[in-house]
């Protein structure tokens with residue numbers, strides 16, 4: 001750490017502002033590394049807010065695991081290239097615990113059952129197996145487990161969520177569901193309402209009170225009420241408490257698709273707190289060029305707000321995601337990594353990228369394409385040697401995992417971020 005030719009020398013640059021990049025920046029700051037983070041909008045704003053560890057493996061058999069830790073262990077044993085095979089249970093637990101403590105200190109709590117995946121109602125009316133559940137969604141797990149009579153609320157003008165759809169699908173296994181459609185406070189006229197706008201409106205207590213009155217008119221003898229996830233961005237637990245107190249029922253949120261308020265909460269929390277922990281965040285930025293200097297450091301050219309910044313760092317954590325995030329790019333016949341040009345493990349021929357059936361239970365080989373790493377999470381070259389001793393990769397860019405089908409998204413993101421930062425730390429202080 002220090003100054004070099006008048007410019008700041010960072011210990012590490014974290015490339016990515018998704019769950020992986022945010023977690024890596026947090027862990028790096030916790031370790032006292034001088035950290036710069038770059039990236040722009042990521043999968044985080046679409047994410048449900050649940051933190052999955054592992055629920056389905058092998059995906060070809062659609063085997064569902066009650067115990068996520070046993071699922072992890074089995075994955076590591078049967079697939080020696082899966083990212084989880086490089087991590088101990090102790091490390092994964094430490095990574096998740098550190099993240100949960102960070103959230104909890106900021107009033108954003110998670111609930112879980114020890115060693116057990118739970119089933120959470122979704123906006124599609126399915127039940128998603130997951131491990132860590134945001135406080136505001138937990139009553140949905142309890143209500144479903146006990147098949148409690150429950151009122152599902154949706155709103156005129158809200159396209160992202162239909163209580164009727166949830167009831168239609170979940171009603172097959174949960175008979176006590178009823179729905180009601182109401183106007184959002186202040187939206188007596190016809191028009192569209194959007195989850196983020198509704199959530200920000202409910203940051204005001206008077207609006208929560210108005211919503212409570214609207215719901216009260218619909219309540220029968222139900223003890224549980226399910227709503228789309230709209231209960232605020234920064235004060236979600238307090239808003240839930242206020243509604244529960246005013247209605248004298250237990251409330252739960254159901255995550256909405258597309259831009260998700262529950263994902264936004266996590267994103268905004270990181271963006272608010274990481275700078276206080278000493279992380280320099282370059283919002284809406286992009287690495288457009290990188291050069292390895294003679295001293296082994298990286299020199300990045302980062303584009304932000306129509307200007308290019310030159311940043312030097314002694315190490316880097318590549319958390320740039322897959323195709324959607326921009327970390328991987330597919331041309332007609334080849335998949336490449338977009339920043340360092342490190343090799344990407346992929347099927348030999350494009351015809352092998354996808355299976356014939358779109359909904360093939362095995363998933364598609366292209367979903368497991370990605371960067372192959374060693375035990376220190378350093379990307380490997382074609383001879384299986386680290387490309388650079390100070391470059392580490394983490395998250396969904398890693399090869400040999402299919403987080404969507406495995407239900408392992410945040411687990412892989414957070415635990416590999418932790419491992420990559422540990423390795424960067426050892427490199428820097430080793």
Ligand SMILES: Cc1cc2nc3c(=O)[nH]c(=O)nc-3n(C[C@H](O)[C@H](O)[C@H](O)COP(=O)(O)OP(=O)(O)OC[C@H]3O[C@@H](n4cnc5c(N)ncnc54)[C@H](O)[C@@H]3O)c2cc1C
Nearest residue numbers: 017018019020039040043052287320321325395396409410
């Ligand atoms: C719709 C959806 C729902 C999800 N639901 C769940 C869920 O229920 N449970 C769960 O556990 N997980 C869920 N996840 C997944 C969870 O968010 C993953 O952990 C996540 O997708 C892992 O992403 P990542 O951080 O590796 O990559 P991404 O989120 O794709 O982020 C990549 C980042 O890299 C940045 N980047 C790329 N190229 C550059 C460059 N050249 N310079 C600078 N930055 C760059 C991008 O700007 C972006 O910030 C969901 C994800 C999605 C998309």
